[in-house]
Amino acid sequence: MPKRTLRQRHALRYAEPYIYLAPTIGLFVFILLIPLYNLFKYSLGDSNIVQGFKEWNNFDNFKYLANGRFLDSLKVTGIYVLFGVLGVVFFGTIVALALDKPIPGRGLFRCLVIIPWVVPQALAATMWRWVLNAQFGFLNQALMALGLIEENIGFLSKDTALATVIVVRIWQGTPFMIMSLLSALQTVPEDIHEAASLDGVNGLQRFFYITLPFIRPVLLTTTVIVTAWTVQIFDSVYILTSGGPARATQLVALEIYSKAFTQNDLGTACAIALVVLAIIMVLSVIKSKFDEEGGLL
Amino acid sequence: MKKLFALLLALAMVFTLAGTALADDPVTITLVRTGTPEVLHDIFEPMIEAFEAEHPNIKVELQDLGWSDATQSLQTWASSDTLPDVMYHLPGTIFNLATMDKILDLTPYMDDELKEDMFPSMLEAGQFEGKQYMAICNATSLMLWYNADLFEQAGLDPDSPPTTWAEMLEACEALSKLDGIKPLGLYASPAGGETSFVFESLFTTEYGGSAWDPEAGGYVYDTEEGKEAAVNTLQFLQDLTAYAQDNYVEYGRFDCRTLLTNGDVAMVLDGINMANQMPDQLADGSMRCALLPAGASGIQSTAINCGGWYIPTNCEHPDEAWEFLRYTMQTENQLAHAKYGSVPILKSEAATYTDGYMATVAASLENSYAEGICADTDALWEVNGEQLQLLMMGEQTAEETWEAISEGHADILG
Numbered sequence: 175m176p177k178r179t180l181r182q183r184h185a186l187r188y189a190e191p192y193i194y195l196a197p198t199i200g201l202f203v204f205i206l207l208i209p210l211y212n213l214f215k216y217s218l219g220d221s222n223i224v225q226g227f228k229e230w231n232n233f234d235n236f237k238y239l240a241n242g243r244f245l246d247s248l249k250v251t252g253i254y255v256l257f258g259v260l261g262v263v264f265f266g267t268i269v270a271l272a273l274d275k276p277i278p279g280r281g282l283f284r285c286l287v288i289i290p291w292v293v294p295q296a297l298a299a300t301m302w303r304w305v306l307n308a309q310f311g312f313l314n315q316a317l318m319a320l321g322l323i324e325e326n327i328g329f330l331s332k333d334t335a336l337a338t339v340i341v342v343r344i345w346q347g348t349p350f351m352i353m354s355l356l357s358a359l360q361t362v363p364e365d366i367h368e369a370a371s372l373d374g375v376n377g378l379q380r381f382f383y384i385t386l387p388f389i390r391p392v393l394l395t396t397t398v399i400v401t402a403w404t405v406q407i408f409d410s411v412y413i414l415t416s417g418g419p420a421r422a423t424q425l426v427a428l429e430i431y432s433k434a435f436t437q438n439d440l441g442t443a444c445a446i447a448l449v450v451l452a453i454i455m456v457l458s459v460i461k462s463k464f465d466e467e468g469g470l471l
Numbered sequence: 472m473k474k475l476f477a478l479l480l481a482l483a484m485v486f487t488l489a490g491t492a493l494a495d496d497p498v499t500i501t502l503v504r505t506g507t508p509e510v511l512h513d514i515f516e517p518m519i520e521a522f523e524a525e526h527p528n529i530k531v532e533l534q535d536l537g538w539s540d541a542t543q544s545l546q547t548w549a550s551s552d553t554l555p556d557v558m559y560h561l562p563g564t565i566f567n568l569a570t571m572d573k574i575l576d577l578t579p580y581m582d583d584e585l586k587e588d589m590f591p592s593m594l595e596a597g598q599f600e601g602k603q604y605m606a607i608c609n610a611t612s613l614m615l616w617y618n619a620d621l622f623e624q625a626g627l628d629p630d631s632p633p634t635t636w637a638e639m640l641e642a643c644e645a646l647s648k649l650d651g652i653k654p655l656g657l658y659a660s661p662a663g664g665e666t667s668f669v670f671e672s673l674f675t676t677e678y679g680g681s682a683w684d685p686e687a688g689g690y691v692y693d694t695e696e697g698k699e700a701a702v703n704t705l706q707f708l709q710d711l712t713a714y715a716q717d718n719y720v721e722y723g724r725f726d727c728r729t730l731l732t733n734g735d736v737a738m739v740l741d742g743i744n745m746a747n748q749m750p751d752q753l754a755d756g757s758m759r760c761a762l763l764p765a766g767a768s769g770i771q772s773t774a775i776n777c778g779g780w781y782i783p784t785n786c787e788h789p790d791e792a793w794e795f796l797r798y799t800m801q802t803e804n805q806l807a808h809a810k811y812g813s814v815p816i817l818k819s820e821a822a823t824y825t826d827g828y829m830a831t832v833a834a835s836l837e838n839s840y841a842e843g844i845c846a847d848t849d850a851l852w853e854v855n856g857e858q859l860q861l862l863m864m865g866e867q868t869a870e871e872t873w874e875a876i877s878e879g880h881a882d883i884l885g
Contacts, residue, residue, distance in 0.1 A: 222571075223546045223547075223550060224546055224549045224550045224568065224571055224573065225550070225571055226550070307721075307726075308717065308718035308721045308722070309716070309718070309722075309726065309729075309730065309735070310729075325717060326717060326718065328717070328718035328720070328721055330721045331718055331720055331721060332720065332864055332866075416660070418660065418720075418857070418860060419659070419660075419720045419721070419860050419864065420857055420860045420861045420864065420866065421857060432853065435542065435543060435546070436849045436850055436853055437847075437849070437850040437853070437883070438567055438846075438847075438849075438850070
């Protein structure tokens with residue numbers, strides 16, 4: 175084997191990391207950059223699922239972003255995300271704190287609470303649909319049997335549907351928050367709690383002045399992740415309500431689906447998707463800040 | 472020289488044998504009938520077997536596709552020109568693909584015998600922009616399905632079901648006196664154009680003609696010409712809600728079938744698929760069906776909601792594909808296919824139903840109109856579904872609903 179020159183050895187050393195990175199870069203280009211490129215391209219013209227990009231249309235697709243229908247769906251999404259995430263944080267924190275205590279059967283409870291998270295969303299939504307059915311649903315029948323209601327409740331009617339899909343989101347998202355916070359709670363030194371108890375500090379004060387500062391970085395990062403996921407929720411709401419009644423639960427994700435597949439308007443769907451992409455990017459930047467600084471607050 | 476001659480002879484023999492083998496190789500065509508596979512296999516496997524026996528040069532490969540992801544699968548196949556050789560689907564999606572030159576025009580293939588045997592509304596339902604892109608093989612009209620026992624209990628004559636909107640409201644009023652039931656099962660969930668179909672069918676009985684103008688390529692009911700009839704129809708739909716089950720906005724067509732078969736409601740407006748839910752009750756007469764009550768025109772008409780066969784332009788063996796498609800459209804095969812849930816498509820098929828509920832269903836086709844279908848149907852139905860939902864929830868008046876539908880349609884159609 176011929177001996178390599180100094181120049182060749184330098185070149186190889188310089189190229190070596192790039193050679194190792196090449197498969198990852200290739201994968202990155204394949205699964206991220208190409209779709210991203212297509213997203214921009216399709217948003218700039220008349221496009222459909224079958225033919226792809228057809229022709230440039232003077233940013234016509236972006237006009238829909240000022241349309242009342244889209245703004246309504248943005249508002250619905252805002253409410254869904256706000257209350258969905260608040261619910262996940264609230265119930266996730268309470269359950270995590272409860273499961274951090276040495277209660278009997280704690281291991282079993284810890285296993286049980288992750289069930290909503292591991293069940294596929296489509297399956298869970300179908301199950302919820304049956305549970306909430308206005309006529310034959312388990313929940314109505316149970317409430318009726320207990321004498322708590324005299325008439326069936328329409329859980330998916332116009333006034334209640336958004337609240338219902340938010341509850342389902344909280345049910346699905348809480349386990350992730352519980353698991354994250356349970357691991358964060360392991361970092362809280364027990365001796366500080368004991369000292370606080372000796373000083374007569376009550377439970378609420380202990381949570382706000384001892385526990386919360388310790389778990390805050392994890393809580394904030396997890397909240398940002400849950401927010402990003404909630405913005406993208408599609409399947410469970412689609413199965414439960416299809417965005418109805420009368421667009422009461424028409425999230426932006428459902429709007430994208432409707433534009434692309436029902437109205438065959440891939441261009442506008444991509445323009446809306448760019449808005450979602452921008453929101454997710456902002457959330458990603460916030461999360462990165464938390465990761466770097468161990469929590470901004 | 473001899474060697475060269477021998478070589479050429481050998482090559483000639485090889486090519487001849489290969490040619491013969493190729494000529495004898497049967498052509499394989501792929502068939503997709505969207506729907507429930509276990510039911511469809513029982514219908515199509517014997518049909519395919521008989522066809523292959525008659526046509527040894529053609530093999531048919533039946534593939535399964537459920538409804539849940541059918542349209543998305545179809546669009547993916549179309550984008551890569553890998554659509555199956557013969558496939559069943561709904562006109563809205565197929566006509567949309569036709570605008571992209573993905574669907575074969577079947578006009579040259581349609582023989583007079585088939586055209587004359589098909590009900591005119593069925594033939595028209597497969598046409599788009601003057602071309603026959605589909606051969607309709609499965610359809611439904613909208614019928615009034617009712618519980619004869621509950622009719623008797625309410626003092627109504629089950630042998631004389633309501634024939635007009637006024638009579639239907641009177642029947643609702645009488646049935647509302649019964650305890651523990653609601654007169655009517657209504658569905659306001661907008662999925663799949665269900666409520667559009669009800670609205671369009673009722674509109675035909677008020678307007679006295681089709682809801683679709685093929686010349687203009689648009690609906691009649693969203694124009695000034697059809698406004699009065701459309702508003703009256705919308706008002707009638709809103710009036711019916713007073714007699715419907717609670718929370719009807721959450722109900723789809725399938726839910727209402729259960730309500731009727733359970734005896735929770737006395738009447739439901741639905742298609743032929745209702746029959747599969749209660750074959751025994753239909754046989755003993757406790758459940759019955761009637762023509763759709765008429766509006767101002769006095770004609771008990773209906774729109775026709777349908778699906779059909781098409782051949783894509785990427786099919787490499789269109790003649791063989793048509794051969795099989797035409798075979799499925801023979802009377803006895805169409806009768807077998809209809810067991811999946813369909814009104815008769817062929818007049819020869821309808822003639823076999825002389826009594827029972829199927830005779831009534833067949834009679835509904837005498838005054839039937841192809842439901843308006845164009846490349847934007849799915850989007851138009853989405854508008855209808857949303858606005859009809861608002862109407863039926865009492866959120867807007869009939870007039871406001873008409874205006875919203877007209878504006879929504881105009882936005883889509885430009």
